[in-house]
Amino acid sequence: MISPLATPIPQNAQPVLCETELVAVLVSISNNTPHILTLEHGRSFPSGPLMVEHRSLQKGMRNWVEHQTGLKLGHTEQLYTFADPLHGQGHQMVQISYMAFIRQNCDHSLAERSIYDYFPWEDRRDVTTCPLLHTIASRLKQWAASNTQRWQRCTTVFGLEDHAWNDELSLQRYELLWEAGLVPESSWQNGAHLPGLSMHRDYRRILATALSRMRAKIRYTPAVFDLLPRQFTLLQLQQAMEALAGRAMHKQNFRRLVQQQKLVSRTAEYDSPPQGRPAQLYQFAPETAEHCYLAGAKLPLPAIS
Amino acid sequence: MISPLATPIPQNAQPVLCETELVAVLVSISNNTPHILTLEHGRSFPSGPLMVEHRSLQKGMRNWVEHQTGLKLGHTEQLYTFADPLHGQGHQMVQISYMAFIRQNCDHSLAERSIYDYFPWEDRRDVTTCPLLHTIASRLKQWAASNTQRWQRCTTVFGLEDHAWNDELSLQRYELLWEAGLVPESSWQNGAHLPGLSMHRDYRRILATALSRMRAKIRYTPAVFDLLPRQFTLLQLQQAMEALAGRAMHKQNFRRLVQQQKLVSRTAEYDSPPQGRPAQLYQFAPETAEHCYLAGAKLPLPAIS
DNA sequence: CTATATATGCTCTTATTGAGTATATATAGC
DNA sequence: GCTATATATACTCAATAAGAGCATATATAG
Known part of the structure; x- marks a missing residue:
């Protein structure tokens, strides 16, 4: 044998x-x-x-x-x-x-x-993190120096140059920063480390894994609904997705996506915001469970720098 | 705290x-x-x-x-x-x-x-498994009986009725068969079990996990290249993808995909088949590593039954 | 010269995505 | 009742990407 x-x-x-x-x-x-x-x-x-x-x-x-x-x-x-x-x-x-x-x-x-207290660069819903990403980019470039293969890796993982930002690569990003000595957990350090809370042991790495996994999971399964109250508005649902994915989404397209798949059903109730039109409350319609698609409807990311 | x-x-x-x-x-x-x-x-x-x-x-x-x-x-x-x-x-x-x-x-x-000796229903490259899938479908229907939610799950996981076959759901399929008592590992058995080798302990479940993972992995990373010889023809590459995904692909579209991404570079050498035009040998061009897309170019699956 | 098996090139339709414009609906406060 | 505000909808449009088909080129064995 x-x-x-x-x-x-x-x-x-x-x-x-x-x-x-x-x-x-x-x-x-x-x-x-x-x-x-x-x-x-x-x-x-x-x-x-x-x-x-x-x-x-x-x-x-x-x-x-x-x-x-x-x-x-x-x-x-x-x-x-x-x-x-x-x-x-x-x-x-x-x-x-x-x-x-x-x-x-x-x-x-x-x-x-x-x-995002632990990974400030992962929240790209608005322009606030752009200066940080700019810093990261230049320090990675410094680290990569003339090693083109290394720089290539940086650009794909951090969506630099002509590459697209991929929110599911949060673990790879953390690992890259670790290798580059830009986080306090690195075995050696390469100058001042980036902002972001650190944790005991390997825990921040675990958290990066979790972030990566949850971003992957919410795309193809109805797992988000386990984070929301039983009844929610479509805007709340969208904001939950945005919060997890760390990027803004196009409202109309998001709603199109959700309703095409009959993922939710309307309830009789309404949300009453401090101002503005009350929003319809929906609930998860688990018939379609096990499989869905909530990835689309992305908005272009704010330009770095 | x-x-x-x-x-x-x-x-x-x-x-x-x-x-x-x-x-x-x-x-x-x-x-x-x-x-x-x-x-x-x-x-x-x-x-x-x-x-x-x-x-x-x-x-x-x-x-x-x-x-x-x-x-x-x-x-x-x-x-x-x-x-x-x-x-x-x-x-x-x-x-x-x-x-x-x-x-x-x-x-x-x-x-x-x-x-596929362990999961014969997972190989859908040609019509040979269709009778088996037909059997599975009818036995699942029997098991689901009037429980519509259960049947709903069967259809999404096994791509029945109007659902598409998703090759990455091999673990869920195995688990469903387990629940339905159609595999010998089930705690209770529901009549004669399906063909397919079984293993000790939870090992067949582990294998189903592996199959699911590898199918997911080869889509978005250049992991396939670790299964091929250093030099390979595009047809070999396609056949490797087909073997793992368990489904046939459209040759021209597959090549379009691969070459657009500059995943491979041609070598000076050629493969010499027993008959026919010799195929150009390629090698993996790891510049783009870390990320690629090899999912597309699927052929329609043979209809079940 | 032919059968065979591969490698290529090109077209075409359809569905999906990203993005924009416009409008409807409800509430609070004046 | 009017206005500002914040939400909910409806539609449109262009750009890709994906699925599928047709046609042809190239090399070898016999």
Whole structure:
């Protein structure tokens, strides 16, 4: 069965018994911005060890979150598993990270932070981040120097020169900044680091993974609806998408898209804004669930510089 | 920091020390069909425990694979982590699965199996699977019975009625068949199960995840090139894409797509087929790496039944 | 010279996207 | 009742991109 080339397993090698920790990235939307629940002044996520009585990893994570926060989780998915050499001798810790959406955080004030506090360059809904992107571009250029392949990578990942900005590349962007020594977590640092909160361990990397995943997920599944109240206006829905994607969308086209697919149905009720025409309240129509398309209707990004 | 609702951690709960196993789904293409490397008569994957001296999970997996098979890995990504209650008392086993592409399996005959031996319904390159899909459709209808929401799910996932076939939904399809009791792994069985090899533990589910992931991956990244020889004809490239996606593509449109993006550059050499005009050999031009688009150029699927 | 299998070139229709213009509807405050 | 304001709609239009078809060129084996 096995190739004749197979070399024997080294005899001295020792399997490891690991502590296993379940880490939860809990995403919600408030104030038209995606937020996460954090601990330790924004430097850590809710987490807990895998227990004997947990019947599965995901259930274990749910248990922990419910114990710690009392929240009900919506759309949930596993993100990534990584190992941490446990400070010192032959132990290791395995950390399994999950992302989950939560609807409204009622009002008990959990320690929420905007995702864009950690990655300011990822929010491109208006021109405010353009100076920052300009800075990043010039510092990356400096780092790439005459290495054209490296610069090529920068341009594709950050949408520079003739490349388009791809919001799902947030992880690659973070990793590139890390390599370039522009974030405080970098092993070496290349001058002053960029603005943006950092976190313990690999957690900011996990968060970048989560951002990337959620942006991918909301495109093709009705997962956004797990972040909105049961009833919402189309504008709220659009703003939620914009908040997650980090870019503005064309209102008319967005509505066309949503209604073509019969993703939502109108309710009898209306929203009453402080001013202006009251907006119709809609609800998710899960018949079409499992699959939808909410990607289109993008507006051109503000030009960098 | 924590919500006032937080309930205390149960005092009797015990953290678990886990054995951690690294599982590798090794994908290659031979005979115009995607294959995987297996052990135990196709029922298991190469794997090994996480060792103290492994500096990261991915490196650990690479080490194991190289020891067991002597292969070099191309595009590699983590798939999914799951827990297995270790037959009996308070231990658990955590299994971390990876997918990796390998270029050509030279000639030392490893135990290769076609992925479509496990999921015959996923290969829709020609009409041969249509009778099977017809069977599946009718048995799913039987299972859904009068539960319209359930049937709705079947139609979206299997592309029935007016829905389009989405090749990236292979995991959802497998899970649906599992729920419907149509595969031998189902907890209860609903009559005779469908054709298709099964595997130990959750491995067939892992394989379905891998198939789904690779289909998603080859669309937007140049990962396919890690499955092809360094030099290849455009037809080989197309056939590799077709093999993975499980559907035929329009030749002229495919070439248009590939060449527009300058993904490949011609070499001086030619392929010499047994008959017919020799094909130009190309090589991957990695300038554009990190991002590309190879999705288009689909041919209509053969009608089911 | 022919059968065969590949490589190319070009056209055409349709659907999707991005983007713009115009208008309708409701409320608050004067 | 009029006006400012903020929303909800309706339509149009151009530019691509995607799916599909037709035709032809090129090389080899026999």
